[in-house]
Structures are given as structure tokens and as C-alpha cells.
Amino acid sequence: MTSDAKSLYGAADVRYVAAYQPDAGPSRMQLALAIADTAWRPLDRERLTVLDLGCGRGVTVNLLAAANPGWDVIGLDLQPVHIAEAREVAADAGLDNARFIEADITELDEDRAKRLLPEIDVVICHGVWTWVPDTVREGIVRLLRHRLAPGGIAYFGYNAMPAWGDTLAMQRVLEESARHVGGSEAARANAALDTLERLRAAGAHYLPPASVVDQIVSRGRKAPAYMVHEWLTSFWRPAFHADLARALVGARMEYGGCARPSGSLPALQMTDAQRAILADPPPGFDRETLADVFLARRFRTDIFVRGRQAGGRRMLPEFRLALASAPDAVKLEFNTALGEVTLPDAQIAALVGALADGPKRIGDLMRLPACEDLTATDLAVMLVESGVANPVWRDRPDDEATRARLLQANKVLLRHFGSEATAISAPLGAAVPMLGTALPMSASDLSLVTALQDGVPTDPPRLAAHLMNDTATPEEVTRAEEGIARALSRNLSAWRAMGLV
Structure with missing residues (x-):
């Protein structure tokens, strides 16, 4: 581990929040690219190789592996505590097509990258680019240049400028407030948040809108690891789309589209005057960066392609x-x-x-x-x-082996991460082979899915009895039954149609 890497998070044993990233599912990315008129046609949809750079605790990797038995899904992360936990979850879930690698990407030259990794079809880089030093960014570009297959795609989820500009002063305040605080991650996070709340109460001008500050404070109090990773690093830098696109030219990649298409369609988001400027931009001005001046996107979900082909919209009727x-x-x-x-x-x-x-x-x-x-x-x-x-990625499989695989994977995910996800309202997911990805859902809905997959009848009292412990009060049982009834009414027919239950 390099000295830069060691200081990246302050402590090598700080676990990041466990959450699923639905935007990074290849089925959703293929549709988003087609909407942007980019054609992505993987040669073999059942034999993709997917790499999650900065995979954290492996939730996304394990869910993609569970949903796609023929894929090779790889997670790479700097922190050994992340890799150890992700491997444990994969082993418990019986996912022999999920594997995890501890590596410092700054040390991966072309030869080492080729020894470590196969040629990759899809790269996921969520929540990494704007939290790492230049040496890591250079390593990401180098890895993409040498290991991403021609025609391959890479997803980048990152804090975007100019909309994130109102947090620049706040982040510095948070980082400085925690810099010399000893003890646990919770102690550092709470010290930073205490300072932020004092500044807000005193009327500090250079803070984001109240809704943004409220969200940061609420989540930070519940999940100190979120604060450490998200805010308490000197490498934190929001990025302009133009700068990311310029960096990825080094990997011979170009912008393919946004993973959340509605957020970038001018007809949906811009006035006539704004669209007129976008249609006639200043010479040489990056179009997406110009759009960001109007759209106020705080977080961008960009998909880049190594060898972009047009014609995606012609594919849309077949989806x-x-x-x-x-x-x-x-x-x-x-x-x-x-x-x-x-x-x-x-x-x-x-x-x-x-x-x-x-x-x-x-x-x-x-x-x-x-x-x-x-x-x-x-x-x-x-x-x-x-x-x-x-x-939809494929026809719905109905064999017993698939059902057993899904039940095991979903039970393991729930056991490892359910309590934590409930405490901080983080999204988990249930693997759905028909979608080629996972269906995002809360831990409570995932517990309901696993009960149904385990054969418990679709009867709220029996499901509540199965899911609740013996110490629950009658009032708690009644509330649980009512919640289960609402969830079944809302979701059961779709879960069945997708082959989830």
C-alpha cells in the first residue's frame, strides 16, 4: 500500500457503507446508451466479464454474480477489510463466479494488470474518481487502456461540478475539524458534524442549501464510515465532465451517454433559451459541461465507451x-x-x-x-x-437450481448487511436473473422476498410470524402484518412475473 493510499481514508479498517448501485447494472446501461444513440452490443450476453473498481464490501459484485451465473464478476479494492468481507459473503452465498482482489491500482502497470485481470467487458467505477489522488486517477486510466476490451463500457458515478461547487468550503471545514481528532471513525465524524452545525446556526454564508446539509448531517450521524469516506479526505475533488472526458482520452474512450437519461435530456430539463445556447455553444466548449451549468447535477452517472458506435436508438424497439x-x-x-x-x-x-x-x-x-x-x-x-x-436481459429461468441459488444469495446478503442497511436506510437488492441485475429494495422487503422464496405462504400473519421474533408486542405484530400486506399488494405480482418469487 502506498503512502498516498494509506492516507486516503485515514484508517485501513474503515468499512464503507454497504449498498447496491442499480445504475451500474449492464442491462440498464445498455438501455441508457441506446437512448443516447450509442449502440452497445456485447458479443455474448451470457459470458460477460465485469470489473467493479473500488468495489467496497462487494454488494454490487455479489448481486451481479448471483443474477448471472455465466458472468465472471470481479471486485478490486485497496482495503483488505473490504476484500475479506466480500470474499466471505461470496463464499457463504456459493457464488463461485464472484472473486475479489486486493490491489493498489497505482502499482498496476500493463504487465501486472494483464497477469491479474482478464480482458474486461464492463467496468464499474462508482464513488471513486472524485475521492482519490491523481496517481489513482492515472492508474484507473492505465487499467482501462490495457484491460477494457474494444467496444467495452465503463460507468463513472462522481460528484460533479459546477453544481457541487457550493460544498467546496464545507468539505474543507469538515476535513479540518476532524484532522486532529483521535479515536474512532464516529469520533472524527461527529466532531466534523458538530462544527458544521455550529457554523450553520451562526449563519455561515458559504454552505450548501439547508436540504443538502440536513441530509449530510442525518446520514453522517447514522453512518460514520460514510463521513470518513465521503468527506474527510484531502483528495476530495468534484470533477467537471470535460475533465473526466479529457482524462479518458488516454484510454481511447469517449462519452456514450448518461446512466440516468431523463436527467440529461434537454427537452425535459431546459427552457427554450437554455436549449438555444446548448444548440449553439461557444467554440470548443464541452457540451455536457455546458449543460451542467443549467441542469445543476450534483452527481453524474456517465458511461464511456472504448470505441463508440452510433445507432443505439435504432435498437430501442427491440428492448x-x-x-x-x-x-x-x-x-x-x-x-x-x-x-x-x-x-x-x-x-x-x-x-x-x-x-x-x-x-x-x-x-x-x-x-x-x-x-x-x-x-x-x-x-x-x-x-x-x-x-x-x-x-429485460434474458428469458426468465424457472429451474430449481436457479431458485436455490437466488435464495441462498439473498439470505446471505440479508444476514450480513440487513441490520446495517435498515439503520441507515441504505438500499440492498434481490438478484433477478431475468433482469441480469438486482432489483433495489430495502432490507425489510428483502426479508419478505427470502421468506417467500423459502416457501412461506403469501399470508401476512404467517409471514409476520416467520419474520418476527418472540418478543414482539401485539402492536408490533399488527404493524408488521399491515406493512407486509401493503408490500405484497404493491409488489407480489411483479415479483412473480420476474421469477423472483
């Missing part, structure tokens, strides 16, 4: 979508900078009715009489960004 919740629980809407986006009631009814019968191609949905004025892009953005539907 299949599956309903994500019960038909009567659907809310086909999402918020943008210009207000709420939705569709007429007749179109919503037609789309939900069609999807309730099973997964449908976008092209088939376009031919519904009520939807003939909607384009494939309209349908993809509306259905997926609203959370109404998910892109």
Missing part, C-alpha cells in the same frame, strides 16, 4: 421491458427541472395493461392504438425513469 410493480400501484411520473412529467391517462392504462400480461418489446408498445404518437425514446425514458418498468 423488452417488464412491469416493476403491481398494475394498480403504478405511478408513471417523475420530476424534472421544468416540473412533473407524465402521460395522459389513456396511454398509461394502455401501457400498464399490456405490460401486466408479461414483458413487451418497446416496438410492440409503440403500436398500441393509444400510444402511436410516442417514440421509442419517449417510451423508454417514461417507463424506466419513472420506475414503472425494468429492461
Whole structure:
């Protein structure tokens, strides 16, 4: 471990928050790229090699491995405590296609990278780029240049400028407040947050909006490790999209699209005057960075391609979508900078009715009489960004071996991370082979899924009796039964259609 690496987090045994990153699922990335008119066509969808750089405690790696038995899913992280835990979870879950490597990326030259890693189809780099020194950034680019296959894709989730600019002073305050505090991560985090709250109470001008500060304080008090990793490092630097894109030229990569498409579509997010400037930018000005001046994106989810091919929108009619919740629980809407986006009631009814019968191609949905004025892009953005539907990766497997694999993986994930995820409201997930990824869900919903996978009948009292301990009061049992009934009403039909239960 280099000296830079040792000081990166302050302590080599500080565990990061365990959470699933749904944006990084290849099925969602393929659809997002197509919306951006980038065509990504993996040669063998059942034999992908996926690398999660800075994999943390391995939640995303293990869920992708559980959902895709034919994939080789690799996690690489600097911290041995992360790798040890991730390996333990994979072993307990019986995931022989998930493996974890402890390595300092600054020390991986071309030869060492080739010895350590196969050629990669998909790279995930979530929450890394804006928290590491230049030597690590250079190592990431070097690794992509030598190990990402031609046509391969890389996802980057990072704190973005200019919107994150209002946190620059705050981060320095947090870091300085914790720099000389000894003891546990909780002691350092609480010292920093105490200073932040004192400054806010005194009317400090150079702080983010109250809603942002409230979120940081709330999460930081619950999860000190989040504070240590997120805020208490001198390497912390939000990045302009243009600077990341310029760095990745060194890996012969170019921007393919945003993993959250609705957040970057000018027609949904910008006024006429803003779109006019975007259409006629100053010479040489990076278009995405210019868009960020208007869109105020604090966190970007960018997908870059090593050998970009156009024509993704022509692929959209062939994508299949599956309903994500019960038909009567659907809310086909999402918020943008210009207000709420939705569709007429007749179109919503037609789309939900069609999807309730099973997964449908976008092209088939376009031919519904009520939807003939909607384009494939309209349908993809509306259905997926609203959370109404998910892109399908493969036909639903129904064999007993798959069901047993999912049950074991989901039980292990819940046992290792459930209590922690509940305490800090972090998302976990349930592996869904039909989606080629995991379905994000709370620990309580995951416990309900595992009970159903284990054969407990879909009866709220029996499920509550199965899930609760003997010390629960009658009032707690009643609340649990009511919550279970609501969850089943909202999700059971979709879980069944996806083969999850």
C-alpha cells in the first residue's frame, strides 16, 4: 500500500457503507446508451466479464454474480477489510463466479494488470474518481487502456461540478475539524458534524442549501464510515465532465451517454433559451459541461465507451421491458427541472395493461392504438425513469437450481448487511436473473422476498410470524402484518412475473 493510499481514508479498517448501485447494472446501461444513440452490443450476453473498481464490501459484485451465473464478476479494492468481507459473503452465498482482489491500482502497470485481470467487458467505477489522488486517477486510466476490451463500457458515478461547487468550503471545514481528532471513525465524524452545525446556526454564508446539509448531517450521524469516506479526505475533488472526458482520452474512450437519461435530456430539463445556447455553444466548449451549468447535477452517472458506435436508438424497439410493480400501484411520473412529467391517462392504462400480461418489446408498445404518437425514446425514458418498468436481459429461468441459488444469495446478503442497511436506510437488492441485475429494495422487503422464496405462504400473519421474533408486542405484530400486506399488494405480482418469487 502506498503512502498516498494509506492516507486516503485515514484508517485501513474503515468499512464503507454497504449498498447496491442499480445504475451500474449492464442491462440498464445498455438501455441508457441506446437512448443516447450509442449502440452497445456485447458479443455474448451470457459470458460477460465485469470489473467493479473500488468495489467496497462487494454488494454490487455479489448481486451481479448471483443474477448471472455465466458472468465472471470481479471486485478490486485497496482495503483488505473490504476484500475479506466480500470474499466471505461470496463464499457463504456459493457464488463461485464472484472473486475479489486486493490491489493498489497505482502499482498496476500493463504487465501486472494483464497477469491479474482478464480482458474486461464492463467496468464499474462508482464513488471513486472524485475521492482519490491523481496517481489513482492515472492508474484507473492505465487499467482501462490495457484491460477494457474494444467496444467495452465503463460507468463513472462522481460528484460533479459546477453544481457541487457550493460544498467546496464545507468539505474543507469538515476535513479540518476532524484532522486532529483521535479515536474512532464516529469520533472524527461527529466532531466534523458538530462544527458544521455550529457554523450553520451562526449563519455561515458559504454552505450548501439547508436540504443538502440536513441530509449530510442525518446520514453522517447514522453512518460514520460514510463521513470518513465521503468527506474527510484531502483528495476530495468534484470533477467537471470535460475533465473526466479529457482524462479518458488516454484510454481511447469517449462519452456514450448518461446512466440516468431523463436527467440529461434537454427537452425535459431546459427552457427554450437554455436549449438555444446548448444548440449553439461557444467554440470548443464541452457540451455536457455546458449543460451542467443549467441542469445543476450534483452527481453524474456517465458511461464511456472504448470505441463508440452510433445507432443505439435504432435498437430501442427491440428492448423488452417488464412491469416493476403491481398494475394498480403504478405511478408513471417523475420530476424534472421544468416540473412533473407524465402521460395522459389513456396511454398509461394502455401501457400498464399490456405490460401486466408479461414483458413487451418497446416496438410492440409503440403500436398500441393509444400510444402511436410516442417514440421509442419517449417510451423508454417514461417507463424506466419513472420506475414503472425494468429492461429485460434474458428469458426468465424457472429451474430449481436457479431458485436455490437466488435464495441462498439473498439470505446471505440479508444476514450480513440487513441490520446495517435498515439503520441507515441504505438500499440492498434481490438478484433477478431475468433482469441480469438486482432489483433495489430495502432490507425489510428483502426479508419478505427470502421468506417467500423459502416457501412461506403469501399470508401476512404467517409471514409476520416467520419474520418476527418472540418478543414482539401485539402492536408490533399488527404493524408488521399491515406493512407486509401493503408490500405484497404493491409488489407480489411483479415479483412473480420476474421469477423472483
